Amino acid sequence: MPPDRPPSVDALARGIRDTGLPHPLLVDVARAAIAAGDPSSARARAEAVAVALLGPVINATGVILHTNLGRAPLPSMPAAGARRYSNLEFDLVSGSRASRSDHAARLLALAAGAEAALVVNNGASALMLVLAALARGRSVVVSRGELVEIGGGFRVPEVMAQSGCELVEVGTTNRTRLADYRAAVAGDVALVLKVHQSNYRIIGFTEDVGVAALAALGPPVVADIGSGLLDAATPWLAGGPPPWLAGEPAARQTLAAGAGLVTFSGDKLMGGPQAGIIAGRADLVALCARHPLNRALRPGGLVLAALQETALAYLRRDGDAIPFWRMAAAPVAGLRRRAEALGVGTVVGTVAVAGGGSVPGQDVPSAGVAIAGDHAAALRAGDPPIVARVHEGMTICDLRTVDPADDGVVAAALAALQAGAGGP
Numbered sequence: 251m252p253p254d255r256p257p258s259v260d261a262l263a264r265g266i267r268d269t270g271l272p273h274p275l276l277v278d279v280a281r282a283a284i285a286a287g288d289p290s291s292a293r294a295r296a297e298a299v300a301v302a303l304l305g306p307v308i309n310a311t312g313v314i315l316h317t318n319l320g321r322a323p324l325p326s327m328p329a330a331g332a333r334r335y336s337n338l339e340f341d342l343v344s345g346s347r348a349s350r351s352d353h354a355a356r357l358l359a360l361a362a363g364a365e366a367a368l369v370v371n372n373g374a375s376a377l378m379l380v381l382a383a384l385a386r387g388r389s390v391v392v393s394r395g396e397l398v399e400i401g402g403g404f405r406v407p408e409v410m411a412q413s414g415c416e417l418v419e420v421g422t423t424n425r426t427r428l429a430d431y432r433a434a435v436a437g438d439v440a441l442v443l444k445v446h447q448s449n450y451r452i453i454g455f456t457e458d459v460g461v462a463a464l465a466a467l468g469p470p471v472v473a474d475i476g477s478g479l480l481d482a483a484t485p486w487l488a489g490g491p492p493p494w495l496a497g498e499p500a501a502r503q504t505l506a507a508g509a510g511l512v513t514f515s516g517d518k519l520m521g522g523p524q525a526g527i528i529a530g531r532a533d534l535v536a537l538c539a540r541h542p543l544n545r546a547l548r549p550g551g552l553v554l555a556a557l558q559e560t561a562l563a564y565l566r567r568d569g570d571a572i573p574f575w576r577m578a579a580a581p582v583a584g585l586r587r588r589a590e591a592l593g594v595g596t597v598v599g600t601v602a603v604a605g606g607g608s609v610p611g612q613d614v615p616s617a618g619v620a621i622a623g624d625h626a627a628a629l630r631a632g633d634p635p636i637v638a639r640v641h642e643g644m645t646i647c648d649l650r651t652v653d654p655a656d657d658g659v660v661a662a663a664l665a666a667l668q669a670g671a672g673g674p
């Protein structure tokens with residue numbers, strides 16, 4: 251037998267069993283390694299597959315809602331365990347069928363001051379369903395200043411076209427007046443749509459029209475507020491609203507101003523799981539709930555359980571139980587103390603941001619530690635991976651987005667890097 255005969259796929263796969271991957275995946279990487287003429291690459295390929303599996307990371311970027319890192323981390327879920335049966339669509343009193351809107355959606359409506367609410371898979375599908383259910387084949391009036399694109403290919407004009415309504419653009423990019431809307435609603439208009447600009451700002455010579463004035467025009471106003479701030483007064487924060495929140499539209503105030511419906515994401519400023527919430531007038535929510543698209547966009551029990559925990563925390567006014575708010579509201583002095591306690595690198599003042607396309611340009615003062623050199627890749631290769639920022643030759647770990655329970659892991663990883671680099 252020639253000594254350089256390539257190993258069999260099976261033998262190669264068995265040789266890298268210790269990577270912990272299931273056999274079919276090992277066979278897959280072994281086959282790819284042999285096909286590439288480099289059987290010895292099988293182990294590295296298997297490790298790359300293992301690293302690409304969905305898993306926890308430590309976010310030391312200071313971007314609180316990091317879209318690439320899963321936006322908002324979830325509250326702990328004590329009761330509604332995913333490993334058990336649940337009363338997802340079951341009334342425990344009557345023993346008959348109930349609706350999956352009876353739990354999280356009802357609580358969220360209460361927290362947002364809405365008559366009713368409906369939960370779907372994300373913010374994009376919430377707007378899609380509202381337009382399909384309330385405006386299919388009819389006109390929807392929207393300002394040219396609000397035809398936005400949100401990250402990941404959500405473009406308002408395209409969503410409107412997909413849901414089968416006719417877009418009636420009014421005003422200009424920077425200025426839209428009430429008279430522009432008034433001229434447009436003279437026809438057969440199903441809705442007036444107001445879209446929060448979320449991830450950008452138009453500054454300078456600008457003008458737009460608030461929800462209260464739009465509501466007086468007649469057709470229901472639907473406000474896609476985006477980030478899901480439930481109440482501008484933030485009664486769940488002991489210190490009241492932080493300054494960087496200024497100007498962010500909130501569900502409760504938008505509905506109070508006369509919007510028929512608001513739509514928003516569950517995993518931006520609301521701090522819950524990926525979900526889309528439609529909240530407002532009971533008759534309009536019911537039309538959305540009855541539309542066939544609702545069945546296609548409905549969330550699963552896991553999401554509803556996480557959303558219920560989030561909603562209960564809001565109703566208890568317990569911002570500490572919502573990781574996004576716990577991190578967002580943490581005083582800088584406390585972050586500095588944690589940074590000093592790490593005992594590694596230099597304590598630095600940093601600038602965190604809300605992220606997730608929310609409150610752009612608003613800085614959240616923060617603190618962390620810096621060590622010399624670019625160690626981002628080495629930190630990402632750790633277990634668990636740490637995602638840090640590199641700025642002017644320094645690697646910076648911002649502690650605002652690090653769970654205090656992970657401080658020890660961060661300290662150890664940075665200390666090991668410094669030791670490897672030959673001291674501080």
Ligand SMILES: *Cc1c(COP(=O)(O)O)cnc(C)c1O
Nearest residue numbers: 372373374400446448475476515
């Ligand atoms: C983020 C956002 C969306 C999309 O929400 P997803 O939950 O990401 O689908 C839609 N509209 C506005 C205004 C947003 O800010």
